[in-house]
Amino acid sequence: MGIVGLYVGRFQPFHLGHLEVVRSILTKADELIIAVGSSQYSHTRRNPFTAGERIMMIRESLRDAKIPLHMIQVTPIPDINVHKIWVAHVSSYVGRYDVVYSNDPLTSYLFREAGVKVEPIPFHRREVYSATEIRRRILQGEDWRELLPEAVCKVIDSVDGVERIRMLYQTDNP
Amino acid sequence: MGIVGLYVGRFQPFHLGHLEVVRSILTKADELIIAVGSSQYSHTRRNPFTAGERIMMIRESLRDAKIPLHMIQVTPIPDINVHKIWVAHVSSYVGRYDVVYSNDPLTSYLFREAGVKVEPIPFHRREVYSATEIRRRILQGEDWRELLPEAVCKVIDSVDGVERIRMLYQTDNP
Amino acid sequence: MGIVGLYVGRFQPFHLGHLEVVRSILTKADELIIAVGSSQYSHTRRNPFTAGERIMMIRESLRDAKIPLHMIQVTPIPDINVHKIWVAHVSSYVGRYDVVYSNDPLTSYLFREAGVKVEPIPFHRREVYSATEIRRRILQGEDWRELLPEAVCKVIDSVDGVERIRMLYQTDNP
Amino acid sequence: MGIVGLYVGRFQPFHLGHLEVVRSILTKADELIIAVGSSQYSHTRRNPFTAGERIMMIRESLRDAKIPLHMIQVTPIPDINVHKIWVAHVSSYVGRYDVVYSNDPLTSYLFREAGVKVEPIPFHRREVYSATEIRRRILQGEDWRELLPEAVCKVIDSVDGVERIRMLYQTDNP
Amino acid sequence: MGIVGLYVGRFQPFHLGHLEVVRSILTKADELIIAVGSSQYSHTRRNPFTAGERIMMIRESLRDAKIPLHMIQVTPIPDINVHKIWVAHVSSYVGRYDVVYSNDPLTSYLFREAGVKVEPIPFHRREVYSATEIRRRILQGEDWRELLPEAVCKVIDSVDGVERIRMLYQTDNP
Amino acid sequence: MGIVGLYVGRFQPFHLGHLEVVRSILTKADELIIAVGSSQYSHTRRNPFTAGERIMMIRESLRDAKIPLHMIQVTPIPDINVHKIWVAHVSSYVGRYDVVYSNDPLTSYLFREAGVKVEPIPFHRREVYSATEIRRRILQGEDWRELLPEAVCKVIDSVDGVERIRMLYQTDNP
Secondary structure, three states: OOOEEEEEEOOOOOOHHHHHHHHHHOOOOOEEEEEEOOOOOOOOOOOOOOHHHHHHHHHHHHHHOOOOHHHEEEEEOOOOOOHHHHHHHHHHHHOOOOEEEOOOHHHHHHHHHOOOEEEOOOOOOOOOOOHHHHHHHHHHOOOOHHHOOHHHHHHHHHOOHHHHHHHHOOOOOO | OOOEEEEEEOOOOOOHHHHHHHHHHOOOOOEEEEEEOOOOOOOOOOOOOOHHHHHHHHHHHHHHOOOOHHHEEEEEOOOOOOHHHHHHHHHHHHOOOOEEEOOOHHHHHHHHHOOOEEEOOOOOOOOOOOHHHHHHHHHHOOOOHHHOOHHHHHHHHHOOHHHHHHHHOOOOOO | OOOEEEEEEOOOOOOHHHHHHHHHHHOOOOEEEEEEOOOOOOOOOOOOOOHHHHHHHHHHHHHHOOOOHHHEEEEEOOOOOOHHHHHHHHHHHHOOOOEEEOOOHHHHHHHHHOOOEEEOOOOOOOOOOOHHHHHHHHHHOOOOHHHOOHHHHHHHHHOOHHHHHHHHOOOOOO | OOOEEEEEEOOOOOOHHHHHHHHHHOOOOOEEEEEEOOOOOOOOOOOOOOHHHHHHHHHHHHHHOOOOHHHEEEEEOOOOOOHHHHHHHHHHHHOOOOEEEOOOHHHHHHHHHOOOEEEOOOOOOOOOOOHHHHHHHHHHOOOOHHHOOHHHHHHHHHOOHHHHHHHHOOOOOO | OOOEEEEEEOOOOOOHHHHHHHHHHOOOOOEEEEEEOOOOOOOOOOOOOOHHHHHHHHHHHHHHOOOOHHHEEEEEOOOOOOHHHHHHHHHHHHOOOOEEEOOOHHHHHHHHHOOOEEEOOOOOOOOOOOHHHHHHHHHHOOOOHHHOOHHHHHHHHHOOHHHHHHHHOOOOOO | OOOEEEEEEOOOOOOHHHHHHHHHHOOOOOEEEEEEOOOOOOOOOOOOOOHHHHHHHHHHHHHHOOOOHHHEEEEEOOOOOOHHHHHHHHHHHHOOOOEEEOOOHHHHHHHHHOOOEEEOOOOOOOOOOOHHHHHHHHHHOOOOHHHOOHHHHHHHHHOOHHHHHHHHOOOOOO
16 A cells, blocks of 8 residues: 555644645655544534534545545544553554654654654644634634635634634633 | 435444445435444454454445545544434534435434434345354354455455454453 | 432333332432432433433323422432442432432442441332333333323323334344 | 423532522423533532532522422533533433523533524623632632522531632642 | 563452462562453452452462562553553553463453563463352352462451342342 | 551652651551552653553662562552542552541542541651652753652653653643
């Protein structure tokens, strides 16, 4: 099957920076597994979108960007909150993989400790293409659409995502 | 996006009967989500293969069968063992879908109770194309390869699946 | 408040034998807490009805039987499957109680081991007034209504309980 | 049965504002289910009282206020922390209900998203009749009794609740 | 520290066969970790004794047998029921170890698959020195004391273990 | 067996203050159970070390300090996050004990509420011998070794604990 890459994120939401990462990994790997972490959560400030919504965002963005979907498997992975067994847990959900692409220190550390090869990702304009920044802009009514693929905007609109995020900041019970 | 179908199973392992079902659904739906249930389990008699192994079985079989992978999303879903909330749980993992394809009475019942359209699947030679029968044949050394796509046989061989299944019947702790 | 009794059961479904027990306990206790165990389960062969359905069965039956509802608190309690801490778990859900009424050997044992007073219940015609027997009759189309308060029959009818139980015996995934 | 209302809260503790809400709902609904959320927690800063203690607070306050207990069912509901399936979860614990009474934005949002009718509650002097404010007063030795029904004060005294809350602010492990 | 051996079992109860295994491992290893599996369970037919009771059985038996306790660490390990991550889970509880001693096919398989060295244990008279057989004898009133170290008999007597096991076979709710 | 003491902590890491406590308890108790709480966690800012690593720290420190290991049982205990049943949970993991040694207000409160005898521990220079302070020093490159037994320094070095802790403060996902 050639080289299988693994890219782990929460994608709350999937933005143009993530899209660039996928494009860049596909110049090096023959197949790519995109692992959608914290998959059981949604409707919280940090995780407003469901796993299903996030998978739709990713697939439709890749389709529009002419990235060949048949080379890509998108796999939701629930959190287990026990870091020591996290790599074994991820591995059971994704089958064979050869390289992990990640800039997150903890993710990199845990995979390296388990003997897996980890490569950093050239990440373009990290401070702007940030899901945290995008959720902040949505909350405060600033322009967030410019940071997202059009397909993601459509998913957010179709589930009334703006209202959902604002509502999550009015509740006591986030 | 047209009609999105949902097909739920455990695929322990994915066999030629499942492949026929996928082919048949794709004549009616524009996109298909294959939900791999009981995704957290493996190395048990009823669930010998990991979610990752099962996803590989499905993707490689579809690829060999020239079924267009870009129309298909394979999504592992962990069990929650609380039937009343199972449909809401599945829905959060798969996003939008229009029809569920299933012959299982409980699956059909729960989706219908939740107001979802369910259609039966024409299932060819059900008594032979059965994952239970295949696991039995593997255990007893009978011919099991004839019931599986070649890609599935390769995955099983690559993870020493025959030995794994036999071992699971020698332990006290299944 | 006088003497508070605790009566623990799964009530799948609540039948005339249970009703007799409640009546009999109320001759001895001033208040009664009816704990509905295994509250998170439903739609299984052993636990076909939800906690909400079971609470409705109990309340409507008591109302019809002119048993004063203001003396009774019906409290669902989820299973925890760790017997050693089960009494502490139940206690946190029910507040103060003075006596446990039970004929089940394990329930009695665990409460006694924790220092709680347990009294047996005079249980009339135990082999017939049995939830297991009632579920069997429903499944096999025999007369089950004679063993239940009319209000319970109504709840079962309103949720299509007969079909639900039959369906649970046709699935592979009980 | 007429209209069944559902009122969801944590009731840490049940105060005079809650009591007014109950009274007000009963002018519109024929039966009321009071759902005691986060039922598995206690002995934490945010959830000092057990489900059992909270049920006792509610029942005794209603009894003293001459609110007919036979129209009311108090049901503890454990948290599941997965918002998308929370409505299905609550529904399985409470059976049939027609209207949800709530001012919490998230609660309202989730029930509305699931197609349930939600009505706001006229809530008198919200900033004072607040469980957070009451726990603060208890901690700092200010007058908290004026905000609570007398029956709730009695429950708190009988379990040494003042000492419990103060102790919870001295530990490192809240 | 020399060679650290790991011996995994449920020890329901710890018997003379287990004691022989410990003695035999200590001829090969410098330290021994005895992992008490299924540690969260007790008061069930398969797991009648708590983790705490089992640790007491082991420590007192080793002390009486003059096996140097300072070479031994007894560590309870809760089940996780997800076999693929079980080795990582056990490893996080026991720290460094060099060899696993086991005759169980699944245990051996999972550790070997994870790259750990596994050695079989010479197990004397396996059909008699069996925890299942001992629980059967206790239940049926046959002689079980001859199969156990005296210290284990004392622990069983002190917790009324015979009555506990008999009771577990009279309940419906094992 | 004489008096059995129970000493509960997280030991992240085990330091010279803890060692003094152990020494001091052993002047009053004949056996000591050291319960290592939050045993399932590791690789977080508050819980950087695994249960296995913490057990090794404790055993090797006691061995070096000539404290007789045969009088001591080190038992990891997973958190359950439900305080009301925590004492029953701990008890099932540790068997018989007579006195709890603790300065933590919540631990003391919960054991006392359950009727267990609790004694405070004379704790020397609490503000310096503090695991929080030690983790802070490790993070900021100050001298932390002076606060730990040499054996603990060795364990930390052997698992690259300094790098692990620093990395945990660079990740977003603590």
